[in-house]
Amino acid sequence: xPVQKCVALKPLQPNLSSFKLIYQLIQSNHMxxxxxxxxxxxxxxxxxxxxxARFIQGKGHYVDDIKLDGMLYMDITRSPYAYAKxxxxxxxxxxxVPGVVAVITGKDLEKYNLxxxxxxxxxxxxxxxxxxxxYQSQEVAAVIATSRYAARDGREAVKVDYEPMQAIVDPFxxxxxxxxxxxxxxxxxxxxxxxxxxxxxxAKTEKVFAEADVVVKEQMHIPRIHVSSIETCGCVADxxxxxxxxxxxxxxxxxxVIRTVIALVAGHVGLTEEKIRVISxxxxxxxxxxxxxxxxxxxxxxxxxxxxxxxKWIEDRSENLQADSxxxxxxxxxxxxxxxxxxxxxxxxxxxxxxxxxxAAANPSKFPAGMFSIATGSYNYGTAFMxxxxxxxxxxxxxxxxxxxxxxxxxxHAIERMTDRYALEIGKDPAQLRMDNFIKKExxxxxxxxxxxxxxxxxxxxxxxxxxxxxxxxxxxxxxxxRAKGELMxxxxxxxxxxxxxxxxxxxxxxxxxxxxxAEIRVHPTGKAIARFGTKSQGQGHETTYAQIIAEVxxxxxxxxxxxxxxxxxxxxxxxxxxxxxxxxAGAAAAVAxxxxxxxxxxxxxxxxxxxxxxxxxxxxxFFVKGAPEKAKTIQELVFAAYTNxxxxxxxxxxxxxxxxxxxxxxxxxxxxxxxxxxKETGGIHVRRFVAIDDCGHIINPMIVQGQVHGGxxxxxxxxxxxxxxYDEAGNILNGTLMDYLVPTAIESPKWETGHIVTxxxxxxxxxxxxxxxxxxxxxxxxxxxxxxxxxxxxxxxxDIPITPFKVWKALKEKGVYDK
Amino acid sequence: xxxxxxVNGTEHKLDVEPRLLLVHLIRENxxxxxxxxxxxxxxxxxxxxxxDGKSVKSCTILAVQANGKSVSTIEGVVAADGTLHPLQExxxxxxxxxxxxxxxxxxxxxxxxxxxxxNPTEDEIRWGISGNLCRCTGYNNIVKxxxxxxxxxxxxxxxxxxxxxx
Numbered sequence: 001x002p003v004q005k006c007v008a009l010k011p012l013q014p015n016l017s018s019f020k021l022i023y024q025l026i027q028s029n030h031m032x033x034x035x036x037x038x039x040x041x042x043x044x045x046x047x048x049x050x051x052x053a054r055f056i057q058g059k060g061h062y063v064d065d066i067k068l069d070g071m072l073y074m075d076i077t078r079s080p081y082a083y084a085k086x087x088x089x090x091x092x093x094x095x096x097v098p099g100v101v102a103v104i105t106g107k108d109l110e111k112y113n114l115x116x117x118x119x120x121x122x123x124x125x126x127x128x129x130x131x132x133x134x135y136q137s138q139e140v141a142a143v144i145a146t147s148r149y150a151a152r153d154g155r156e157a158v159k160v161d162y163e164p165m166q167a168i169v170d171p172f173x174x175x176x177x178x179x180x181x182x183x184x185x186x187x188x189x190x191x192x193x194x195x196x197x198x199x200x201x202x203a204k205t206e207k208v209f210a211e212a213d214v215v216v217k218e219q220m221h222i223p224r225i226h227v228s229s230i231e232t233c234g235c236v237a238d239x240x241x242x243x244x245x246x247x248x249x250x251x252x253x254x255x256x257v258i259r260t261v262i263a264l265v266a267g268h269v270g271l272t273e274e275k276i277r278v279i280s281x282x283x284x285x286x287x288x289x290x291x292x293x294x295x296x297x298x299x300x301x302x303x304x305x306x307x308x309x310x311x312k313w314i315e316d317r318s319e320n321l322q323a324d325s326x327x328x329x330x331x332x333x334x335x336x337x338x339x340x341x342x343x344x345x346x347x348x349x350x351x352x353x354x355x356x357x358x359x360a361a362a363n364p365s366k367f368p369a370g371m372f373s374i375a376t377g378s379y380n381y382g383t384a385f386m387x388x389x390x391x392x393x394x395x396x397x398x399x400x401x402x403x404x405x406x407x408x409x410x411x412x413h414a415i416e417r418m419t420d421r422y423a424l425e426i427g428k429d430p431a432q433l434r435m436d437n438f439i440k441k442e443x444x445x446x447x448x449x450x451x452x453x454x455x456x457x458x459x460x461x462x463x464x465x466x467x468x469x470x471x472x473x474x475x476x477x478x479x480x481x482x483r484a485k486g487e488l489m490x491x492x493x494x495x496x497x498x499x500x501x502x503x504x505x506x507x508x509x510x511x512x513x514x515x516x517x518x519a520e521i522r523v524h525p526t527g528k529a530i531a532r533f534g535t536k537s538q539g540q541g542h543e544t545t546y547a548q549i550i551a552e553v554x555x556x557x558x559x560x561x562x563x564x565x566x567x568x569x570x571x572x573x574x575x576x577x578x579x580x581x582x583x584x585x586a587g588a589a590a591a592v593a594x595x596x597x598x599x600x601x602x603x604x605x606x607x608x609x610x611x612x613x614x615x616x617x618x619x620x621x622x623f624f625v626k627g628a629p630e631k632a633k634t635i636q637e638l639v640f641a642a643y644t645n646x647x648x649x650x651x652x653x654x655x656x657x658x659x660x661x662x663x664x665x666x667x668x669x670x671x672x673x674x675x676x677x678x679x680k681e682t683g684g685i686h687v688r689r690f691v692a693i694d695d696c697g698h699i700i701n702p703m704i705v706q707g708q709v710h711g712g713x714x715x716x717x718x719x720x721x722x723x724x725x726x727y728d729e730a731g732n733i734l735n736g737t738l739m740d741y742l743v744p745t746a747i748e749s750p751k752w753e754t755g756h757i758v759t760x761x762x763x764x765x766x767x768x769x770x771x772x773x774x775x776x777x778x779x780x781x782x783x784x785x786x787x788x789x790x791x792x793x794x795x796x797x798x799x800d801i802p803i804t805p806f807k808v809w810k811a812l813k814e815k816g817v818y819d820k
Numbered sequence: 821x822x823x824x825x826x827v828n829g830t831e832h833k834l835d836v837e838p839r840l841l842l843v844h845l846i847r848e849n850x851x852x853x854x855x856x857x858x859x860x861x862x863x864x865x866x867x868x869x870x871x872d873g874k875s876v877k878s879c880t881i882l883a884v885q886a887n888g889k890s891v892s893t894i895e896g897v898v899a900a901d902g903t904l905h906p907l908q909e910x911x912x913x914x915x916x917x918x919x920x921x922x923x924x925x926x927x928x929x930x931x932x933x934x935x936x937x938x939n940p941t942e943d944e945i946r947w948g949i950s951g952n953l954c955r956c957t958g959y960n961n962i963v964k965x966x967x968x969x970x971x972x973x974x975x976x977x978x979x980x981x982x983x984x985x986x
Contacts, residue, residue, distance in 0.1 A: 046983055055920025056908040058854015058894030062921065149837070219868030228867055230921045230955050284856070285955050317859035355952035385856065469986045475924040506936055519829070539919030539956045706983040707915045710958035738863035738953070746946040746959040755986035 012744035032699050034756070036620040037553065041559065042552030046703035048259060050559075051543040060282045063251050064314045066236045067173060068630045074300055074313040075151035077141040077158040078323065082167035082394040082731020083182075086131055086140070086160060094143055094157040099150025104142040104303060108132040114302050117265060117293065120510060121368065122358040123194070124185070124518040127295045133162070134357040136731055137322035138802025139295045142427060144303055144311065150795040150798045167394035168192070171331065171354035174391045182357070182392045192536065194359050194390035197369045201452045212337035215655045216421045218798040220388075222410045223342035223724035224329035224354070224395070226321050227402045228743055229538070231284020234314035235297050237304035241422055244270060246305070247277045250297055252484040252535055253290045255280040257510060261293060261566045264302065264511075269305065280566035286538035287715070289360040291578050292325050294519025299811060308777060325362075326395075326725055327402030329354040330372075330388075330410040336418040342428045344381045349414055351388035353399075358396035359390060362578070362675035364508045364515060373497045377415035378459045379437040383448040385429030393733045403715055403776040405500040405579040416494040416781035417788075417798065424792055429476070430785070432469060434495050435460060439758070452499060454621065454667045455769075457695060462671035463495050466693040468675050488678035492786025493671070496778040500712060500770040501584025501666040516661045517585035518572035519551060523654040523802045525643040527636030528560040533588040535573010536566045540772060541704045542582060546590050548700050549766060553594035554601075555635045572657055580668070580770035581710035583700065584761075590658035591765040595657040601638040607647040608633055666769035668760045672695045672782040678790045680817070683809030685721060685787060687750040687802045692778070694754070697761045697769035706754050709775045714749045716779025720801045722748065764810065823887040827852070828846045828896030836883045843867045845883035846893060854894035858953070865952030868925035875932040877951070879952050886891060894924035897931070906969035913981040916965030918956030926952050930966050939970055 036042030047093035048164040091103040106128035109115035121123050128139055145152035148773060158615035170176045183189050198617050209215055234249035243630070252258050255278040283290060296313045304311040315324070331352040337345045351369065357360065363370045369388040376384045401407065423430040430695075438459040440447045446454040475491050480488045506516035518534040531550055535542065542565060554697035564572055574586060606613045609631055616623045624632035633641075642654040675689040692709055699705050722742040726734045735741045742748075760767025782800055787803050788796060794815045799807055811817065824833050832855050834849060844873060846852050846869065847866060850868065855878060858866035862880040869878045870892035878891075897905045907927050910916065916973040926949060933948040948960070954962060964979070971978045 049915065051920070052912040052917060056904070056911050056924050056927065057898050057918055058852070058924045060854070060920045062853075062856070064847075064857065067848075067851070134924070148848070149839070158973075221910060228955060229919070230864055230953060231856070231919070232858070283919060284858075284918045287955070317861065541918070693986075700986070703915050704984045705960060706985065707957060710960045711918060711956045712958070713959035715955070736863045738859045739861045743953050743955065744964065745950040745953060747950045749959045751942075752958060752960055753986050 014733050019235045026181060026290060032702055034217050036429065036555065036758040040551050040557050042548055042620065043698065043700050045548065045550060045701065047544055047558055047701055048461065049541050049544045050547065051541065056210065059190065062282050062284055063236060063249050066281070067248050068236065068238060068310040071236065071310040071312055071562065072144050072146060072307070073148045073151040074303065074311050075143050075155040076139050076296060077143065077155045077160065078137045079140050080136065080317065081133060081162050081164045083137045083708040084130060084133050084162040084164045087163055088161045089141055090159040091141065093159060094154040094610070097150060097154045097157055097523055098116055099146040100143060100154040100336065101146065102144040102704065103154065104128065104144065104299060108327060109302060110510055112269060112302065117298055119358055119360040120362050121359040124736060125358045125360060126253045135394050136395060137319065137396065138485050140297045142303065155759040160432035164599025169395065169729055171352050171391045171393055174393050175352065175389070182394065192392040193323045194355060194392060195368050196387065196389050196477060198387035199373045200385035201383065202385045204555055205346050205348055208383045209335065209337045209348060212345055213340045214422065214425055215337045215523050216418065217335045218417065218421055220332050220334060220417060220798065221334065221800045222328045222330045222413055222416065223719060223801060224326045225402065225723045226326055226725055227287035227289035227400070228321060228380060228595035228741065229285025229287055229289055232315045232317055232320040233294060235294070236310055236312045237300040238310040241308040244272055246301065247279065248301065249279045249281060251283055251290045252278065252280045253286045253538060255535055255536060255568050256573045257513060257764055258293065258518055260513065261511070265277055266301065267340045269406060270288065276359060278568045283538040283715070284541050288327065288362065288404045288578050289324060289402065291400060292360055294324060296807050316738045320735050321741055323359055323396050325398035325400040326356065327399045328410060329399055329421045332410065332414050332703045334418045336422045338422055340426055342426055342433045344379050344437055345420065346381060346383035347376060347418065348373055349386045349777065353388055353390040354393055354395065355390050355810065356393055356395035356397045358397040362400050363440045365512070366507060367406060370401060370408070370815055371499045372407040372411045374408055374497065375411035375415045375450060375478050376448050376450055377412070378439060378495050380439045380443065382449050385479045386450065386710065391434055395727060401579060403773050404439060405498060405502065405710060407772055408498055409777045409780070412494070412496040412777045413781045416496060417784060418789065420785045421797060430493050431463065434463060434493065453664060454497065455761050455763060457662055457667060457669045458496065458757060458759045459669060461494055461757050462669060462693050462695055466673045466691050469691045469753065469755065470675065470689060475675060483547050488680050488786070488790040490678065490786040492674040492782045492784065492789055494785060495604055495671045495783035496669060498668045498774050498777055499665050500580035500668060500773065501662055502579050502581055504663060505661045513575065514661065515575045516572040516659050517581065518657065518659045519586055519589035520572045521655065522599065523556065524539065525641045527556060527639045529556055530564065531590065531741040532564045532571040533586045534572050535577040535582045540708065541701065544762055545583070545700045545704060546587065549587055549590045550594045553591055554598055580773045583768045584764060584770045585660055585662055586668045587768060588662065588765045589658045592660060593656040593658040596653060596658065600642065600654065601635060603650065604638045604646060605633045606640050608641060608751060650770045659812045661762050666697065666764060668694065668696045668771060668774050670774050670778045672778045674782040674786040676786040676790055678787065678808060680812065683812065684807035685803065685805060685808065687783065689753065690750050690776060693756060694771060694774050695757045696771035696774065697764065698758060700768060701755065705771050708772045709754045710752050711775060712775025713752050713779045714744055715776045717749065717783060718744050720780040720803065722802055724802050824883055826890040826971045828892060830845045838882070838884055840883040841879055842883045842886050843878040846878060846891070852893050852895050854919055856924060858921065863953065865929060866922050866925045868952060870926045870928055870932065873932070874930045886897040895928060901929060906972040907965065910965035910968035913965040914961045914968055916957065916961045922952060926954065926962060930969070932964070934970055934973060938974055958969050
């Protein structure tokens, strides 16, 4: 039922169904309202995307589409071992390959002190090794050639003599003080421990747990997975020797920060920041995987700098899966304490974070475990303690925040699994238990026991809506009937709270740079505009949504507002797109910058209409004199006047810039219900229904929001049921290609049912909260909860994701189900 | 090797290495960059094109195998007067794409799908595009886009493209 569609412009006919519709809208108070006409297409309109014209005609411009005169191609020789000494590298055969112009090793980079680089988390990472490889598929040598094929031939001809060593793959073993030290490059390092983090009141939590009626505990693993965006990573580094200038075309979600990082790393060879231009062209999916700096980028820059020619590096899919930053890989010991009646009293989470060879996560500096401390969830209780330890292993470095605001996915999985575990323990319906424990809408702003201030939410309304849509009571009745017949059906709920929009400058920075974001709007004399941002879309639809935000405030049709991002020479500085931060930060900046312009337009209108500003009223697209609507000036007339006929003393032109420092984070939430049927004989899992009700505050473009939710849900079912990067004991990856790393196709992806409620963020200029990651965060636990719910009559209380048919079958077998 | 390939109606005589993949011929030799490369195992379908009308993954075919054949890529789908193909329109109208990287392959695959089966069921569409991976959309709107094109090509009324919320 499309009740939340923009209805403001359509007067309702007084028939029964319309009354019902109005009733529902009043009841929910969650309708999307459009203040602007479709011609203007401000907020609330499902405007078709402006960027699509080029993509549907094959005219997108991705990094591998760039071809420059004299361009060389780079390919990379990688390690077959997870841990080995490099005895020698013989490049002589590779150099004989026709077309090969150079082979670069760590020793070559060492001469320029470019063989190491810092990670975002202030750890260190080899660009190319000089003596040791630390994970399988690590970069060992770079082959530069005149063609893609010659570079690959050269790569195959590089001979490396290795002395394999015993890899440490298991993070628990690596934490053992008796384990050999992996990072021998770090002077004085005596173990494999990276950092310890904790938050909450430990003593109080221990006391509550000691005295509680009920304590439940599970050991869980959030598997190592990969973003696997359909476009891999790559770049074209183009160094111009004459002008000492580098243009770096690269797949990056954060071009401005990358420019600064390049300047910090390469400043000592003369590449200072004004001599660097980073261009992030169209990006074929990012999901957090295009935030880090990978060795390939650095080598390409170094080679271009040395040979004075453009160098292209495009990794292939297997390299992408095997070497680029993984996500998740959290081992969590999760505990919840409560009363017999179902009141949550406290939670305790202990995390072991496997970071692989180096901590190459992409978290804000002060948050080594990201925002894991959101793990108290949507529930009203005052006691929690969380701690995490990070450890090195011989696996690729990471882990990035894969469509997730820095470890929120891990946190939500822990709290939502434990909430169900607790409900199971005391025999209470998990929906009712949630309803009884939710923070009430009048209790916002909510101060969580781990230090967050939740801005707004209506968790009861969200879950009630989801339950109404699936007809929860009927499903429970059906389940009881099926259980009586021995059939397996499960209903799983997740009611999550996200924390996005990083972030306020007092707490959030990356390498010291505060996590603001920016918008610059220039309106031309004829009333058409160009707007530039510090963020970078990878498919989120910024060219449309940002235009709609500006259209909402200024009344200039979104169609007439050109949005640009990704070129550091033209766009204002910003921290980029990840962690659902674009609308909360750059979207806010757009609204504030547009308001500055509307204030200016008002002054010009007062001057032209010869009235006081106080006598003017705004309606989308024009100012008019109160009580005399015929005396009006359109925004286009006012903009024209800003160039042709402005009041004496006023600055000419119609441009504004804003750097937005958010006062708080935003806290989107959702209520997801998944229904599964499981074949008892094979363990086969069928997702029959999945209802997702999201609350992301005010919605800018419902079509795009819904699309984001669809996509995120499929990226949630992926780790819940299909995806995991698997390593053997020697550190060999067992599924490092798309033939065996199971990205869901249209067959595996269910038909998603989506809906929303709206509780605006009180501190965001347009009340928006961000949505891109909610579905990825909320869907894995709802699917896992549904499967466990189906299996719980047999005493199964937990299974780690991905929950495969084999895992289900094995669990049932262990419980003796097949013994009869 | 000398080969002759017709691409989007234009005949090209080319001298190519025997090992050159068709996708590289299209992208590098002919500069038609709308055909994308998303994997190295013929899994993702981003490189799907039509070879003599049949949808194939151009990373799995040697350029020399296209000798004497006709290749259609995404660049040739739009009509000469700029009118979009119903599938292109369907993807735009139904928000069937986010990053756009898989889109050309999806559209090329769907052209053949609708040619063989002008009025497919949802299930037939899902199976029909199961050789093409999309990481962004969750496929719901891709299915809608193909249904939209199917209706339009059969001359029946297309369904609403407004997002349907529960």
